[in-house]
Structure formats: structure tokens, C-alpha cells
Amino acid sequence: MKLYDGGKIIAGIIIFFFLVTFPFFLNIGKVNAKPEPKIDTPEIQKLAEKKCIEPKAFMRAEHMTLLNDWRDAAVRYDRRLYVNSEGKQFTISLQNTCMHCHSNKKKFCDECHNYVAVKPHCWTCHIAPKEKES
Amino acid sequence: MPYSAEGEGVMSMNRRQFLKIAGVSTIVGLGGTSALNALRGSDLEASHVLTDEKALNAKRWAMVIDMSKFKTGEDYKRVIKACHSIHNVPDLGNPKDEVKWIWTDTFAHTFPSQPNEYMEEGIKHKPFILLCNHCANPPCVRVCPTKATFKRKDGIIMMDQHRCIGCRFCMAGCPFGARSFNYKDPRPFLKEENKEYPTRTIGVVEKCTFCFERLARGLVPACVEASQEAAKAAGGEPGMFFGDLDDPKSEVRKLLATRYTIRRKPALGTDPSVFYVVGGDKNA
Amino acid sequence: MLEKAFTGSRSYWTWIFFLLALVGIGFVNYLYQFKTGLGVTGMSRDVSWGLYIGQFTFLVGVAASAVMLVIPYYLHDFKKFGKIVILGEFLAVAAVTMCIAFIFVDLGQPMRVLNVILYPTPNSILFWDMIVLNGYLFLNIVIGWMTLSSDRKGIKPPAWIKPLIYLSIPWAVSIHTVTAFLYAGLPDRYFWLSALTAASFLSSAFAAGPALLIILALIVRKFTKFDPGKEPIQAVGKIVTYAMIANVFFFGLKIFTAAYSQIPGYLYPMKYLYFGIEGFDKLVPIMWASSILAVISLAILIVPALRKNETTLVLACIALFVSLWIDKGFGFIVGGFVPNPFKKVMEYWPTMPEILITIGVWALGFLVLTLLYKIAVTVREETAGIEIEH
Numbered sequence: 001m002k003l004y005d006g007g008k009i010i011a012g013i014i015i016f017f018f019l020v021t022f023p024f025f026l027n028i029g030k031v032n033a034k035p036e037p038k039i040d041t042p043e044i045q046k047l048a049e050k051k052c053i054e055p056k057a058f059m060r061a062e063h064m065t066l067l068n069d070w071r072d073a074a075v076r077y078d079r080r081l082y083v084n085s086e087g088k089q090f091t092i093s094l095q096n097t098c099m100h101c102h103s104n105k106k107k108f109c110d111e112c113h114n115y116v117a118v119k120p121h122c123w124t125c126h127i128a129p130k131e132k133e134s
Numbered sequence: 135m136p137y138s139a140e141g142e143g144v145m146s147m148n149r150r151q152f153l154k155i156a157g158v159s160t161i162v163g164l165g166g167t168s169a170l171n172a173l174r175g176s177d178l179e180a181s182h183v184l185t186d187e188k189a190l191n192a193k194r195w196a197m198v199i200d201m202s203k204f205k206t207g208e209d210y211k212r213v214i215k216a217c218h219s220i221h222n223v224p225d226l227g228n229p230k231d232e233v234k235w236i237w238t239d240t241f242a243h244t245f246p247s248q249p250n251e252y253m254e255e256g257i258k259h260k261p262f263i264l265l266c267n268h269c270a271n272p273p274c275v276r277v278c279p280t281k282a283t284f285k286r287k288d289g290i291i292m293m294d295q296h297r298c299i300g301c302r303f304c305m306a307g308c309p310f311g312a313r314s315f316n317y318k319d320p321r322p323f324l325k326e327e328n329k330e331y332p333t334r335t336i337g338v339v340e341k342c343t344f345c346f347e348r349l350a351r352g353l354v355p356a357c358v359e360a361s362q363e364a365a366k367a368a369g370g371e372p373g374m375f376f377g378d379l380d381d382p383k384s385e386v387r388k389l390l391a392t393r394y395t396i397r398r399k400p401a402l403g404t405d406p407s408v409f410y411v412v413g414g415d416k417n418a
Numbered sequence: 419m420l421e422k423a424f425t426g427s428r429s430y431w432t433w434i435f436f437l438l439a440l441v442g443i444g445f446v447n448y449l450y451q452f453k454t455g456l457g458v459t460g461m462s463r464d465v466s467w468g469l470y471i472g473q474f475t476f477l478v479g480v481a482a483s484a485v486m487l488v489i490p491y492y493l494h495d496f497k498k499f500g501k502i503v504i505l506g507e508f509l510a511v512a513a514v515t516m517c518i519a520f521i522f523v524d525l526g527q528p529m530r531v532l533n534v535i536l537y538p539t540p541n542s543i544l545f546w547d548m549i550v551l552n553g554y555l556f557l558n559i560v561i562g563w564m565t566l567s568s569d570r571k572g573i574k575p576p577a578w579i580k581p582l583i584y585l586s587i588p589w590a591v592s593i594h595t596v597t598a599f600l601y602a603g604l605p606d607r608y609f610w611l612s613a614l615t616a617a618s619f620l621s622s623a624f625a626a627g628p629a630l631l632i633i634l635a636l637i638v639r640k641f642t643k644f645d646p647g648k649e650p651i652q653a654v655g656k657i658v659t660y661a662m663i664a665n666v667f668f669f670g671l672k673i674f675t676a677a678y679s680q681i682p683g684y685l686y687p688m689k690y691l692y693f694g695i696e697g698f699d700k701l702v703p704i705m706w707a708s709s710i711l712a713v714i715s716l717a718i719l720i721v722p723a724l725r726k727n728e729t730t731l732v733l734a735c736i737a738l739f740v741s742l743w744i745d746k747g748f749g750f751i752v753g754g755f756v757p758n759p760f761k762k763v764m765e766y767w768p769t770m771p772e773i774l775i776t777i778g779v780w781a782l783g784f785l786v787l788t789l790l791y792k793i794a795v796t797v798r799e800e801t802a803g804i805e806i807e808h
Contacts, residue, residue: 069183075294078286079183080350092183096330124335125295127222127327229764230462243760246682273605279544280533299533300456300526303544305466309606311759315466315526317457336455337526402605 035111043101053084053097067094067122094126103129188352192378194270194289195344197358198389199263200411203365203373210238210261213374216360217342222333224323233314235342236265236357244410247399257412263374265357266291266312266342267398267406274304274313283339289379289407290344300337309402313341344376379407419567422796423789429641430792437785444778447771448523456526459772464764465755469748469776470524474517476626476747477783478551478597479619481513483627484558485590486657492583492808498653500806501798502646504569505638506631507562508790510590513627514555516783523775543599550593557586562790565808570797574807594619601754608683609753612675618668619746625661626742628654629735636732638791644798648728655731659719662738666712682761687753690763698763701752704744711741 003009018025044050052059054066073079074092082090091097102108105128113120147155204210217223217236226232238261242249250258268291275285282298285291305313319336327333331347334340345355353359358376365372377384386409389395395409426434451458461468484506490496491503522528539545561582568575598616601607632654635646676684689695691705718724718734725731757763768776 071296073183075292075296076284077183078189078288078346078350079185080189081184081186083182083184089184091186095332121335125332127329127332129329229464231457232463239760243762246759246761277542277544277604279539279542279548280530280537281539282533297530297533297537298527299530300528301521301524301544302466302526303542303600305463306601306607306754307604309604309759311464314463316455317461318455339526399606404605 032115035115037109037111038104038107039102041101041103041108043103047101052101053082053088053090055085058085064120067098070094094122095129099126099129104131105129106131186350186352190349190352190354192288193380194378194407195268195349196289196377196379196386196407196409197265197344197355198375198377198386198395198409198411200371200373200375200389200393201257201260201262202411203361203371204261204263209361209364209373210263212360212364213263213357214238216356217345219326220328220331220356222320222324222328222331223340224320224333225325226318226320226323231317233316233320233340235314235340236263238262239264245396245398247401248396262410263357264310264312264398265408266344267310267404267408268342268344270405270407271403273307273309273404277303277307279303286346288349290346290349291341292343292346293340295332295334295338295340298338300339302339304339309399309404310406313339315339419563419570419793419797422793426792430788434785434788437781437788440781441778441785444775444781447774447778451523451771451775452528456524458769460766460768462764462766464758464762465752465766467524467751467755468766469751469768469772470520472747472751473776473779474520474524475597475619475750476743477513477517477520478593479623479742479746480627480630481510481517481554482590482594482620482623483631484510485587486624486628486661487631487654488583488587488590490653493587496653498647498650500808501644502631502635502650502654503808504562504566504794504798505634505646505791506627507558507565508794509627509631509634509787510558511555511562511790512783512787514551514558514593515786516779517551518555519779519782520776523779543596543603546596547593547600550589550596554586554589554593557582557589561586562794566794566797568808569801569804569806572801572804591620594623601750604754606683606759607754608681609687609750612672614668614671618665618672621661621665621668622742622746623661625658625665626739626746628658628661629738632658632735633732633739634787634791636728638795642795642799643802644795651728651731652726655719655725658735658738659716659725662712662716662719665742666716686757686761690756691749691753695757696763698756698765700765700767701749705749708741708744708749711737712745715741 039050054062059066070082070092073082080092082092084090099105105123112118214236218225218234221235223235224233241253241257241260241262244262244264268289270289272285272291275281275283275291278284279301280297280299282294282296283291283304284294300315302315305315316334316336316338320333324333345353348355354362354376358372358374361374362372375385375389377386379386381387389411390409393411395411397406397409400406459468459470484503487499487503487506491499522531525531534545534548561579564579565575595616598619601610602612602615604610632651635651635654639645673688676688679685686695690698691701692709693699694702715734715738718730719738724734752766756765
């Protein structure tokens with residue numbers, strides 16, 4: 001079987017291959033450490049029970065959905081109290097509840113987000129806490 | 135298909151048909167998944183989110199402003215600063231891009247449907263306080279294509295900055311010029327930040343929200359509180375009052391029943407909730 | 419059939435690359451606007467809509483013009499339009515593409531544009547505008563493509579096309595009525611608050627769109643082997659004439675209400691646009707230019723001898739198109755915002771990035787138009803002499 005325009009096709013395939021794989025080439029040799037979000041902020045250390053509003057596994061998997069639901073609950077339905085799975089109440093607020101304990105955005109939130117190249121657009125409006133030297 | 139494949143059997147597919155089927159399947163697959171996601175709705179059950187018991191409730195929040203109690207420049211600055219500082223309202227410094235939730239203007243500009251060249255000089259030159267009127271029949275809510283601005287059960291016209299697409303239809307719809315748009319990134323124009331409240335971002339509309347976040351904690355709007363606390367300290371009477379228009383025993387209803395009040399542009403039928411006491415003291 | 423757009427003469431490709439360059443410049447400026455904010459335009463807290471929305475408003479009218487060819491041909495068997503209806507339909511596609519692009523560049527948060535679909539709000543006219551514009555785009559692409567490819571094969575289009583064609587007629591009227599409804603229901607914007615707004619939009623649409631069509635038909639005759647024909651062009655010319663008479667008449671009605679009632683809400687915007695108020699008069703020269711061009715175009719169009727002469731006809735069409743472009747694409751928007759709700763004047767004039775983005779979107783529209791017209795014209799050239807059967 002004859003391959004018409006073979007030169008152009010093979011050249012195109014090679015260019016396509018490089019376009020698709022260049023992120024891998026770009027990162028060869030770079031060491032990307034596993035993300036290690038730090039939860040040793042002064043505010044967390046002051047807590048009697050070092051618990052987030054929900055268990056760690058749930059928060060890791062669902063904090064995005066939880067924050068979306070919180071957003072709608074507080075802004076659209078005027079419900080600002082969250083009752084967690086153990087019946088404890090928390091004020092619905094990213095800045096004043098979540099970031100009150102997790103006051104180290106760079107060493108906590110950004111650790112995982114940078115690793116998976118996720119850029120949540122919360123921070124253009126919600127003020128991130130000032131990083132303290134811990 | 136009006137045309138059949140050339141030189142191929144009845145059951146085989148030609149290139150055009152294949153591309154059509156592939157294209158449609160991709161669109162249905164991608165579009166279908168996102169449509170299903172969109173319809174999925176919230177995961178939080180009703181029992182998980184509550185309203186705070188401390189919260190102030192009303193059927194229709196309203197404000198009464200007695201301009202005769204605003205005597206010095208400080209009286210005006212106080213209420214504007216109270217609002218703009220806790221809500222991180224930026225100071226853009228020019229009338230083109232400016233963002234303001236509460237501000238002052240003369241009688242002629244506040245009530246342009248009531249021109250009166252010969253009115254009492256005191257009122258003619260006195261600055262009036264302007265803000266969103268939280269209308270009961272709001273044209274801004276009617277025109278918003280995403281319900282980013284909406285009317286709450288307590289009458290407050292709310293802004294959902296997460297949803298706003300920045301089309302500015304609400305700004306065209308508001309006959310009171312109460313809304314501001316973030317033509318630039320507001321953060322460089324914030325001298326001090328209130329870390330307990332968010333800022334906004336470029337490309338969204340903002341305005342007074344009757345301090346919904348304070349009402350949820352049992353506090354009156356910041357401007358009202360600033361006016362009332364200053365009055366208490368000076369032993370005078372406050373210029374701003376807040377309450378439930380639907381409650382005959384509320385402070386605002388008592389004021390409306392005993393004093394002559396006007397609203398801005400009432401003939402338009404938007405039914406504003408901000409009332410201005412006219413007359414007042416001898417030297418109003 | 420798409421491949422016909424990618425073969426052409428040297429001048430064809432020069433034109434394409436020229437348009438692509440303009441699109442590129444517009445795109446770079448849009449990136450600047452996207453990063454810095456809409457503050458790079460001339461829009462303000464008081465004049466919150468400007469050139470982008472004005473151009474969108476004007477172009478919705480141009481898009482609706484396809485119906486001025488569809489009605490005579492499909493409803494009244496006016497066979498003379500047989501070969502040029504496709505030009506109207508493809509012009510509609512290019513115009514609606516520009517409309518959507520102008521809305522997109524005007525948004526403060528364009529990445530959230532799908533919120534209009536995710537959170538449908540039937541009480542908002544913008545929601546309906548999205549539906550009717552996209553629907554009209556879809557209709558014209560399908561109808562244009564199917565009828566053209568049937569012509570190419572020398573067969574009748576499939577039967578299911580007919581209901582779509584009939585649907586496109588009220589749909590064309592709807593796109594402009596709905597767009598007018600964006601403006602005509604806003605309290606205290608007296609320049610817009612009139613039942614006549616929608617009628618005036620339609621009349622200017624049915625004048626400006628077919629006028630552009632005449633210009634394009636003459637360009638097609640000059641540069642290709644397809645001649646739309648003298649008689650079809652004359653018929654379109656008559657439509658343009660009557661539509662423009664109606665449009666100017668409606669404008670006169672508006673002037674009367676403003677000038678005779680002397681109610682400030684109605685009078686001040688007119689005064690601002692045509693005479694200036696309190697020393698603010700930025701728009702006065704172009705508004706008068708628009709009116710003078712309208713009178714000139716009507717003077718030519720009404721006189722049969724001048725209308726029959728294709729040179730004067732095309733001059734009239736150019737004058738008319740520019741006149742209505744200024745009026746609906748700029749003056750109309752500003753008139754609703756000046757004076758502002760506090761009866762003060764905040765003027766508006768577009769900035770350079772705003773103008774370059776606008777030119778970029780127009781270039782995009784003309785690119786779509788060129789590609790589609792190339793296909794249509796090539797088919798007409800190839801099937802010259804064969805009668806159209808729709």
C-alpha cells in the first residue's frame with residue numbers, strides 16, 4: 001500500500017508525539033516530593049481535641065464539595081451553622097473557621113494543590129491568613 | 135442520509151458517517167457527564183446546616199434615615215467608614231472606576247424627580263446618605279441571568295459573588311445607581327484589610343447587603359451601629375434606624391407612623407425599603 | 419464542501435491573513451483586558467455598557483436581515499432570490515458569531531459564562547437572548563449548509579428543511595425583539611423605555627442588514643464569477659428603502675415625544691446626544707453625522723433613477739450602514755446611561771484596547787463570512803445555469 005504525502009504525515013506524527021509528551025520531558029530529573037501538609041500551627045496546637053470539623057479521610061476526599069456546599073448554604077440559604085457528623089457545631093466560614101486553625105496556607109493548602117497542579121480560585125476574594133514564621 | 139457511500143457495501147460506514155457519529159458521541163458523552171454533575175445538587179442534607187439562634191430575623195428589613203441628625207462631616211465619614219472598612223471596599227480614587235456601597239450626594243441628585251430650586255437652603259445644600267434601597271420589587275433581580283443577585287426571604291437583595299458573571303445587566307437595571315463594578319483588581323486599592331471578611335475580585339458587581347453577615351450574628355448593620363453608638367456617646371439622637379417593616383411594633387414602623395418620610399423615585403414601582411425623614415429639627 | 423474555503427487565489431489568501439492579523443491583535447488586547455480588568459475600556463460606574471454591547475446590539479439586527487430574503491423566496495415564491503438567499507443566511511451566521519463574541523469580551527468573569535445555562539433564569543431577558551441567538555445560529559448553519567449542498571448535487575433539499583426554514587422566519591423577528599427587550603423594560607432609562615424600541619430595532623435591522631447584503635453582492639460580482647443578478651439586487655434595494663423610511667420615521671416619533679413633552683427623562687438624553695448638556699458634548703459630532711448620512715442615503719434610495727444606478731445605490735447603502743452603525747451600535751447605548759440616575763453627566767468614549775478588541779471581533783466575523791461566502795460562491799460558479807429548486 002502506498003503512503004501518499006508520507007513525508008508530511010510522518011513529520012506530523014513526530015511533532016504530535018513531542019507536543020503530547022513534552023510535559024514529561026520537561027520534568028525529567030526533577031524530584032517532586034510527596035506533599036506533606038503541615039498541621040502544626042499554633043492555633044491547632046492550642047486545641048484540646050486536635051480534630052478538624054470532620055475526619056481526615058473525609059476532608060481529604062470531600063473538602064472541595066464541602067466548601068461548595070458551605071458557600072451555597074451561607075450565601076444563598078442564610079444558614080451559617082454547620083453540624084458535623086458528631087453533632088458539634090461550627091460557623092460556616094472559610095476565612096474564620098477553616099483558616100483560623102489552618103493558618104499556614106503555603107504549608108498546608110498549597111502543598112497538595114501545587115503537587116496536583118490545582119489552582120482553586122477562592123483566594124482572589126477570600127483573604128488568606130498572613131504566613132507566620134513557625 | 136440523502137447520499138450513499140460510493141463503492142462500499144450497504145452495512146459499511148464511510149468516513150463522513152464515522153466522523154459524524156464520533157462527534158455526536160463525544161458531545162453527548164462530555165456534555166452528558168457535566169449536565170448530570172450539574173443536576174446532582176448539594177450533598178449536604180438539610181439537617182447539617184442551621185441558622186444561628188442569635189440571628190436577627192425579619193419579614194422585611196428596612197432602614198429609616200433622619201438626615202437632620204447628620205450635622206458634621208464626621209457624622210457622614212463615620213457611617214461610610216464603618217461600612218467600607220469592615221467590607222474591604224476599595225478606594226479607586228476616580229469616579230470612573232469607583233466602588234462604593236454607601237456615599238453622599240445632594241438632595242437634587244438623591245431625589246432628581248423632585249427638583250425645587252427654592253427649597254430651604256439647609257436641605258438644598260445638605261449631603262444625603264445613599265445606599266442600595268433593597269427594593270421589594272427589584273428590577274436588578276429581575277434581569278440577573280444567573281440569580282447571582284437575588285431577594286432573600288427577609289427582603290435583603292443579596293449578592294452571590296461566586297456566581298456573578300459580570301454582565302452588568304443589574305447595573306443597567308438599577309434606577310438608583312446603587313451598584314459598583316470591579317473594573318480593576320480591588321486589592322491594590324485596599325489600605326487596610328478586614329481579615330474576617332472577603333474582598334471581591336475583578337469582574338464582579340458589588341453593593342450594600344444590609345450587613346447580612348452581621349445580622350446572622352445578631353448585630354445590626356455597621357452604619358446603623360456607628361450612627362447609634364456615636365449618638366449615645368454624644369448624648370444626642372441617632373440618624374439611622376433599622377428594623378422589620380412588617381412588624382408594627384418595630385422602631386422603623388413607629389418612625390414612619392409619626393414622621394413624614396420620602397423614598398427615592400417611588401413612581402417607578404420598585405418599592406424601596408430605605409426611607410428618609412424630611413423636616414426634622416428646626417434647622418434640619 | 420468545506421474544502422472549497424481552503425483553495426483560493428493569492429488575493430483571497432492575502433485577505434484571509436490580513437483578517438487573521440487583525441484577529442490576532444484583538445486577541446492580544448483581549449488578554450490584556452482579561453488580566454487587568456474591564457477598566458482598560460472607557461466604561462465606568464455610570465456608563466456600564468459601551469462599545470461591545472452596542473456592537474452586539476447592532477449586529478443582532480444585521481443577523482435578522484436574512485429573513486428579508488427568506489420571506490419573499492420561501493413564503494411568496496419570489497424566484498429571483500433563489501441564488502442569493504444563501505448569502506443572507508451565511509451573513510446571519512457571521513453576524514451572530516460576532517454577537518456571541520462581543521458578549522463574551524464584555525463579561526467581567528467570562529470563565530463563568532456557563533452559569534447562564536447551569537442556573538437558568540427565565541425572568542431574565544439575557545437568558546432568552548442566549549437561547550434565541552444560539553438557536554438562530556444553529557438554524558442558519560443547518561439551513562444554509564443543507565440547501566447549498568443540495569444545490570451542489572443538483573437535487574432538492576431534504577423535506578425536513580422546510581419546517582426549519584419556516585421556523586427561522588419568526589425566529590429572526592424574535593432575536594431582535596428579545597434584544598430590544600433587554601433595554602425596553604428597565605425603569606428610569608427613558609431613552610430606552612418605549613414600546614417603540616423593539617419596532618425601531620426591527621426597522622433598522624431590515625435596513626442595515628440588506629444594505630450590507632447589497633454591498634457584499636456587488637463585491638461578489640466584482641471578484642468572482644458568480645453574479646447575483648441586477649434584479650435581485652434591485653429588489654433588495656426596495657426592501658432597504660422602505661425599512662429605512664420606517665426607521666427614520668420611528669426616530670422622528672421619538673424626537674417628538676422627547677421634545678414636546680419636555681419631560682427631563684426623555685429630553686435630556688436626546689439633548690446630550692445631539693446638542694450636549696452642561697458643556698459635555700463628546701457624541702454630538704458623530705450623532706449628527708449619523709443623521710446626515712441617513713438623510714443622504716434616503717435621498718438616493720427614494721429616487722428610482724438613483725436607486726437603479728448601482729453606483730449611487732452602493733453609496734447609499736454604505737451611508738445607511740454607517741449611519742445605523744453609529745446610531746444603534748453606539749449612540750443608543752450611551753443614551754440610556756447619560757445622564758446617570760443622579761441626573762449628572764459621566765461621558766463615555768472607547769479606549770484604544772477597546773477599539774482594537776472590537777476590530778478583532780469584526781475581523782473574526784468577516785473571516786467567517788469570507789470562508790462561508792467562498793464556499794457558497796464556488797458552488798454557484800460550479801452550478802451556473804442550473805435552476806435552483808427549493
